[in-house]
Amino acid sequence: MVWVNILTKKSEQQKEQEHLDHVLSLIQDRIKIVEKSISGAQSEAQNLNAHFFDDLKLDYDGYSTSMETALSIHQQQQLLEERQNAWQHATKQLSTLQRLNKRPYFARIDFQEQNEKPETIYIGLGSFADKNDQFLIYDWRAPISSIYYDGKLGSVTYYAPDGEQEVLMTKKRQFSIKDGQIINMFDTNESIGDQMLINVLNEKSSTQMKSIVTTIQREQNKIIRNTTADLLFVQGSAGSGKTSAILQRIAYLLYRYRGNLVSSDVIMFSPNQLFNDYVKNVLPEMGEQNMVQMTYRQFVSRRVPAFKVESLFDQFEDQNKNPKIAKLKDSLEFFEAINHYSKHLIKHGVVFKNIYFKDKEKPFFDKDYIKDIYYSFNENYNLRNRIEATREKLVARLNESISAEAKKAWVAKYLESISKEELNKLYDRPDQEFASSTEEERFLSKKIVIKSLKQVLRKVNANSFFNIRAQYLAFLRAIPKMIDLQQYGISENEWYDHIELVKQNFVHKQIKITDISSYLYLYDVITGRRVNYEMRYAFIDEIQDYTPFQLAYLKYNFPRAKFTMLGDLNQAIFTKDDSLTLLDKVKQLFISEKIELIKLTKSYRSTKQITDFTKQILKSGELIEAFDRNGAKPTIWHCDNASAVHKINDILIANNQEKLTTAIITKTLEEARDLTTKLKSESIKVTLIATANQRLVPGVLVIPSYLAKGLEFDAVIAWQVNNTNYHKEDERQLLYTITSRAMYKLDLIYTDELSDLLREIKADTCKWS
Numbered sequence: 003m004v005w006v007n008i009l010t011k012k013s014e015q016q017k018e019q020e021h022l023d024h025v026l027s028l029i030q031d032r033i034k035i036v037e038k039s040i041s042g043a044q045s046e047a048q049n050l051n052a053h054f055f056d057d058l059k060l061d062y063d064g065y066s067t068s069m070e071t072a073l074s075i076h077q078q079q080q081l082l083e084e085r086q087n088a089w090q091h092a093t094k095q096l097s098t099l100q101r102l103n104k105r106p107y108f109a110r111i112d113f114q115e116q117n118e119k120p121e122t123i124y125i126g127l128g129s130f131a132d133k134n135d136q137f138l139i140y141d142w143r144a145p146i147s148s149i150y151y152d153g154k155l156g157s158v159t160y161y162a163p164d165g166e167q168e169v170l171m172t173k174k175r176q177f178s179i180k181d182g183q184i185i186n187m188f189d190t191n192e193s194i195g196d197q198m199l200i201n202v203l204n205e206k207s208s209t210q211m212k213s214i215v216t217t218i219q220r221e222q223n224k225i226i227r228n229t230t231a232d233l234l235f236v237q238g239s240a241g242s243g244k245t246s247a248i249l250q251r252i253a254y255l256l257y258r259y260r261g262n263l264v265s266s267d268v269i270m271f272s273p274n275q276l277f278n279d280y281v282k283n284v285l286p287e288m289g290e291q292n293m294v295q296m297t298y299r300q301f302v303s304r305r306v307p308a309f310k311v312e313s314l315f316d317q318f319e320d321q322n323k324n325p326k327i328a329k330l331k332d333s334l335e336f337f338e339a340i341n342h343y344s345k346h347l348i349k350h351g352v353v354f355k356n357i358y359f360k361d362k363e364k365p366f367f368d369k370d371y372i373k374d375i376y377y378s379f380n381e382n383y384n385l386r387n388r389i390e391a392t393r394e395k396l397v398a399r400l401n402e403s404i405s406a407e408a409k410k411a412w413v414a415k416y417l418e419s420i421s422k423e424e425l426n427k428l429y430d431r432p433d434q435e436f437a438s439s440t441e442e443e444r445f446l447s448k449k450i451v452i453k454s455l456k457q458v459l460r461k462v463n464a465n466s467f468f469n470i471r472a473q474y475l476a477f478l479r480a481i482p483k484m485i486d487l488q489q490y491g492i493s494e495n496e497w498y499d500h501i502e503l504v505k506q507n508f509v510h511k512q513i514k515i516t517d518i519s520s521y522l523y524l525y526d527v528i529t530g531r532r533v534n535y536e537m538r539y540a541f542i543d544e545i546q547d548y549t550p551f552q553l554a555y556l557k558y559n560f561p562r563a564k565f566t567m568l569g570d571l572n573q574a575i576f577t578k579d580d581s582l583t584l585l586d587k588v589k590q591l592f593i594s595e596k597i598e599l600i601k602l603t604k605s606y607r608s609t610k611q612i613t614d615f616t617k618q619i620l621k622s623g624e625l626i627e628a629f630d631r632n633g634a635k636p637t638i639w640h641c642d643n644a645s646a647v648h649k650i651n652d653i654l655i656a657n658n659q660e661k662l663t664t665a666i667i668t669k670t671l672e673e674a675r676d677l678t679t680k681l682k683s684e685s686i687k688v689t690l691i692a693t694a695n696q697r698l699v700p701g702v703l704v705i706p707s708y709l710a711k712g713l714e715f716d717a718v719i720a721w722q723v724n725n726t727n728y729h730k731e732d733e734r735q736l737l738y739t740i741t742s743r744a745m746y747k748l749d750l751i752y753t754d755e756l757s758d759l760l761r762e763i764k765a766d767t768c769k770w771s
């Protein structure tokens with residue numbers, strides 16, 4: 003019986019190999035054709051470029067002939083553009099073919115639609131059809147491919163453009179293919195067979211994330227292919243594939259809406275710059291371009307170049323932060339307070355600034371004068387109309403003042419001081435004539451005034467007459483009238499002291515991350531700044547570190563975008579316990595019928611031993627499911643100060659022997675710096691990652707906790723898990739985030755006393771040393 007099985011398997015594999023050889027030869031033939039057409043198009047374009055002017059009818063005499071010239075240029079340009087497009091299309095095709103040539107497909111499914119013939123299709127990273135338009139490979143994103151990820155054998159459904167389809171799936175086969183050879187193949191009845199997943203997961207990590215298209219899991223597939231939700235909210239434990247799902251989802255959407263959606267219509271907010279570097283290869287690996295990617299801090303900071311926005315480091319290590327005030331400022335209630343406050347501003351309360359010109363003592367436009375204009379419009383004017391109308395009036399006033407300004411002494415003085423060359427530039431034409439020298443002088447004076455007044459015009463057009471800093475402080479002062487501070491446990495004195503701090507920050511050109519969003523929102527509401535209606539999809543990873551205010555502000559900025567928010571409420575390292583209620587807050591921003599929630603509980607990153615250990619750090623970690631892949635139990639090392647660094651060395655030697663890349667994760671940056679110095683003095687080679695702008699290099703890394711967000715490493719050494727570093731209940735999530743970065747091996751080192759947060763760990767889930 004066994005023999006028969008082996009024999010059938012062998013002959014099956016031979017058949018599959020023959021099929022693969024056939025497909026590969028067709029792909030290679032196609033590559034040759036496309037390469038030829040590319041070089042053809044290239045030389046044609048070069049030719050066209052080189053002879054561009056030879057072929058043009060250059061004739062500038064008379065209207066009709068110059069029209070002809072224009073037409074001729076236009077035609078040549080069009081021709082060039084067409085060649086360029088054909089060339090671009092062919093290059094894209096070539097890169098897909100080259101990808102397919104390396105690995106044509108990874109799966110096969112056999113199925114039968116009602117009253118139709120049975121069909122067999124192969125699934126790969128792109129589509130490929132023969133000369134008769136018969137598909138030999140289906141893109142993994144094609145509607146039918148969905149059943150490969152979704153269903154067990156038997157009756158299954160998938161969504162085609164014309165609705166739900168039911169088919170009978172009779173076979174699901176997975177392949178490992180290398181250099182044109184089938185290395186292995188399995189038939190499976192699971193969504194995606196565990197064997198394939200184990201093989202993929204057992205490959206060691208690199209400094210770059212990889213695509214997971216061959217082994218997407220059922221729940222992940224739901225996230226990837228969702229097109230109905232306005233808000234898709236994914237709560238997933240550490241390592242459950244949230245980030246992977248986002249990236250495959252973007253690739254899916256670009257395919258599904260191709261022609262209508264381009265990568266610049268998609269924006270992704272990521273935790274830090276290091277993370278961007280970590281994921282940057284995934285979309286190109288799938289043949290797509292990367293989306294717009296930025297951190298929230300970048301998104302807000304670029305709007306306030308004059309301010310220094312609190313850094314990630316300061317935000318994490320700021321010990322003076324008042325959590326009660328932060329809670330208030332991060333809330334949706336605070337967001338609503340701005341809406342409420344702005345309604346009152348229709349009648350009074352907008353704060354203005356003088357605009358100066360030459361005279362630094364006397365304003366050119368006095369703030370009271372501006373205020374009178376602003377409030378001269380009737381109450382039907384909303385804030386945006388008001389500021390626009392004020393701008394218009396100021397510009398009109400500016401124009402009216404030209405003649406009077408031209409008579410001022412500085413103008414005559416200036417005229418005398420400028421060079422002949424500069425003077426000549428002031429005339430409209432070189433041969434311009436004037437009735438008298440007085441008239442000429444008047445003309446030149448006006449020209450100078452107009453030129454100089456441009457700086458005032460710029461200020462008016464940039465709304466510089468609106469004093470946003472004073473306005474923000476005024477808004478903060480109005481808060482006790484709108485929000486019951488006691489509810490947040492804040493006394494009035496505390497609040498006013500806090501306003502003083504914000505003011506001092508402004509004086510030093512600094513702004514805290516808790517202020518920047520409300521500051522910008524207030525500015526936007528008052529000036530009626532236009533938001534981005536073009537963005538179609540917004541992705542937010544590590545959602546637990548966002549405040550409800552920030553999410554409301556993002557929603558305001560991208561009103562037409564569908565949002566996908568992913569995170570692990572158990573890994574909140576900035577918002578801590580508040581993150582647990584985040585979902586309820588976010589729900590208020592969307593229509594409830596358009597919200598879909600998905601939970602991912604299985605952790606693919608770490609071995610079973612690591613997941614079973616780390617989940618105990620959380621209060622409600624029991625819901626996290628480990629993927630059945632075995633490794634060593636984590637080890638907790640107790641060392642004295644002198645031996646701790648040597649312990650690291652021993653662990654690194656062992657990890658190197660197993661070819662595991664190690665990251666040593668500290669709580670703070672200061673600790674990371676300190677440890678790096680100690681390790682280097684012992685001649686241990688490590689790279690310190692101190693800022694998010696660094697690159698992830700191969701070799702041992704020392705990295706502070708808040709920069710390790712979203713990343714993963716073969717082996718992790720959690721440094722100094724003592725009770726000084728980790729004793730507060732709200733530090734559980736931080737410790738969980740650090741330890742859950744490990745894929746295969748986890749060591750924890752402490753001196754003095756062990757963290758209280760690790761005391762309840764079951765003795766048999768780790769080794770104590």
Ligand SMILES: Nc1ncnc2c1ncn2[C@@H]1O[C@H](COP(=O)(O)OP(=O)(O)OP(=O)(O)O)[C@@H](O)[C@H]1O
Binds near residue numbers: 199218219606712
């Ligand atoms: N279906 C899958 N097939 C293969 N590998 C997977 C799959 N899903 C997840 N992984 C792997 O598991 C690891 C963790 O995935 P990912 O980083 O996307 O998780 P995450 O939920 O964003 O984690 P965290 O919240 O801890 O940052 C990655 O190495 C990823 O490649």
